[in-house]
Amino acid sequence: MHTYDNRGARDAVFPDMENRTTDPLPEPGTETEAAPAPRWTPPEPLLALGRATGITALVTALGYAAYRWAATGLPMEPLPGSPWPYLTAWAVLTFVACLILNWATSGIDYDGRWQLIVFPAFAGVRLCLRLRPDTALVYAYGLGFLAVAAVAVAVWRWRWRRRLSATSSK
Numbered sequence: 001m002h003t004y005d006n007r008g009a010r011d012a013v014f015p016d017m018e019n020r021t022t023d024p025l026p027e028p029g030t031e032t033e034a035a036p037a038p039r040w041t042p043p044e045p046l047l048a049l050g051r052a053t054g055i056t057a058l059v060t061a062l063g064y065a066a067y068r069w070a071a072t073g074l075p076m077e078p079l080p081g082s083p084w085p086y087l088t089a090w091a092v093l094t095f096v097a098c099l100i101l102n103w104a105t106s107g108i109d110y111d112g113r114w115q116l117i118v119f120p121a122f123a124g125v126r127l128c129l130r131l132r133p134d135t136a137l138v139y140a141y142g143l144g145f146l147a148v149a150a151v152a153v154a155v156w157r158w159r160w161r162r163r164l165s166a167t168s169s170k
Helices: 007-013 044-070 084-104 115-131 135-169
Strands: none
Touching: 044 084, 044 115, 084 115, 084 135
16 A cells, blocks of 8 residues: 655645644764855944935925925915025934934834824925924024924833833833
């Protein structure tokens, strides 16, 4: 009587099956496959700068697209003049806000954190392009707000670190 051993077919279809107790161990002295080399990932500071640069470029591109769309006269009538001083101001503010947000949420897996930057920054760009305030005011209010946010994040992280060290010492 012949029995059919389907182990080879099973391994071809399901190569990652955990039930491998019947497979023979490799002979001593034979070479096994080397594990794949780990992928290189940039250090965390470079990742933070890359994310901040990407979000800044996105907000600037969306702001410029809104300015060009406003030239059609649909929901927003643009004032005459160049949009670039306002786009530059919001690019600087967005970049700093992204770095502060990345610092605040480092070590926390939070899915919607970049929407916290993109939506208010885009709204600010739209308002600036519509109302055309003095760019010095945009920088002053924006950097003042970001300074308060940085202090709040520093206090929060300091308290969080203190609470973690208190619970780990018990």
